[in-house]
Amino acid sequence: MNRKVSFTAMEHGTREDYDLVEIQEARNAADIADRVLAWLRSMHGQSPYRISRLDHSLQTATRAERDGADDETVACALLHDIGEVISPRNHSEVAAALLAPYVSEKNRWIVRHHGLFQGYYWLQHYGRDRNARDRHRDHEHYEACVEFCARWDQVSFDPAYGTHPLERYEPLVRELFARPKRTFL
Ligand SMILES: [Fe+2]
Ligand SMILES: [Fe+2]
Secondary structure (H helix, E strand, O other), X not given: OOOOOOOOOHHHOOHHHHHHHHHHHHHHHHOHHHHHHHHHHHOOOOOOOOOOHHHHHHHHHHXXXXXXXXXXXXXXXXXXXXXXXXXXXXXXXXXXXXXXXXXXXXXXXXXHHHHHHHHHHOHXXXXXXXXXXXXXXXXXXXXXXXXXXXXXXXXXXXXXXOOOOHHHHHHHHHHHHHXXXXXXX
16 A cells, blocks of 8 residues: 555544555554454464364364364464463453454354363362352353353363364455454544
C-alpha cells in the first residue's frame, strides 16, 4: 500500500484518511487465521509435559469433537491456550480477548476462566485453594467451564491418546476468523 494518510496526529485525520486505514485493517483481519495457525505451530517445542503444548491443544480439541461439541466449541478447545505464545502468565485472558469477536459469550467466558478452573487440579500442591474457582459458582457458565476442564483440558496430556493433526482443524480455524460476530472498541 503506497497511499498514506494526510495527518501526523489523529486529531487532524479526515474521513478519507480513516477509509484508507480501514482498508489496511480489513487486509490484516483477513490474515488472522494464518497468524493464529502459525502461533499454534510455534507451540510444538519442548515442554516439561509428556506432549508439546501444540499436541495438548490438539488433544483438547479432539476430545471436544469426539464428545460431539459444535465447531465453535472445538475451535475454542483448540485455541484455549493460544495466549501462552505472547503472555504465559495471563494466557486465559489473552486467548479470550483474541476469540471474543468470533465466539459466543459462553465460549468466551469459558476460555477466559479456564486457567483459574484448571487450578482445581494443582493449586493444592502449593498450599493454595484448589476451589478458588468457586467464587464463580453462581455464574451461568460455571458448570460448563468445570466440564470443559474435566473432560477435555486437564486430561489432554496423554501421548497414547489418538490425537487429530492440526490439518484437520485448519478449515475450522479459517471459518471461525472469517466471520466476526461482534466488534469492540
Ligand atoms: Fe490453559
Ligand atoms: Fe490447556
